[in-house]
Amino acid sequence: MVTPGKKVKTFTIDGKDVSGTEDQTVIEVCRENNIEIPTLCHLDGLTEVGACRLCLVEIKGSNKLLPACVTKVAEGMEVLTASDRLKNYRIKILELFFSERNHICSVCVSNGICELQNLGQKLGMTHVHYPYLFPKVNVDASHERFVLDHNRCILCTRCVRVCDEIEGAHTWDIMGRGIESMVITDLNKPWGDSDSCTSCGKCIAVCPTGALVEKYKNAVDKTSKYKKDKLKFLPYLTTMREVKNEQS
């Protein structure tokens, strides 16, 4: 959307002439023009972190690949979103996700509605070239209603951001570095002992994989409140937040 008072930039994406305002990111302009770019950490309504790298694009004149979700538009830039080089890298990124933790789709509660699994199929990942690490990580089922399964976590930080930015609880954080990183609740207390969690379920709704789920529910279960309306639910919350901000 064009923001009033902001400068308009014109540039090309995959050879197509497009325009956007200076505060927009490449991904926003892509979405407005129906140019598809795969994403995992990006979610409308949350701040961008550029964590998953799936949205990498090529920009002429830069030999680095840049994540479209955190790259602002610029006058005259030439963006490529679907080169063979990018397609190849995106599959490799997916393969790394699959190899880092234990993803066993056939027995996963998110089987069938998982964003990682679906991207694997959509982008044509035939198998994982990298050696699987088979790490021993835990499942935290101490919360009354929800479960965290580290085996399925891809560290996209959607849970961290929704809990902080929308719910205002800031229960989640990331602990550790690199491949050792883990999501934690409070100061690495069991989730069930968390003082800050309001049990709102927003983290369950935004998690793209089977890492955060409602207890006793399969994610495809129609009675699950959280997964079903995932994509409708967040824009609603952000709109409410904006309305509130304008009023105050």
Next chain:
Amino acid sequence: MSKVSEDIINNKADDNTTSAKVKAATVWLDGCSGCHMSFLDMDERIIELLQKVDLCYSPLVDHKDFPDMVDLTLVEGAVSSHEDLEKIKKVREHTKILVSLGDCAVTANVPSMRNPFGVKAIMNHAYVETAVTKDIIPNEVVPELFEYSRPVHNFVKVDLFLQGCPPPADAIYFLLTELLEGRMPDLTKVSRLGK
């Protein structure tokens, strides 16, 4: 790649003494037989396929030894022991196109669920902690497990991967008919992990 699959149709040329059919095999490593069941789920289409394919070796037929050379082998299951490894190495040597059939072959899937815990803990759990009769960890008859169950392509070259737990019968049919037409199929269109 397509050269190999052309070989399947041109098979007649270098093999005019025996049948002109495509020689196929299926093998079963560390899997639950579900992929073979899905193969049987092709129902009457199997009869149609058998006009063109000779199933030389498989848990579904009676031959005891793996043939000298087959055009195509479908492998179900992960590699979890030396026995699996010896089997798949031999199969690879005697196969033109090797297909990983199903998630256990492609990712190690269910057999890999033991991997984070270690063989010792698993054996102890199965044969001691939960044993009803005698608590002895067997060291004969059952093959000794590798530390990890791994996908087939970690050990031998695999030419095609058909995902799914099990892959749908339609996907297996698509795989076979495409190969018989001499094409290397894009299998991510017909199945996915966990399907």
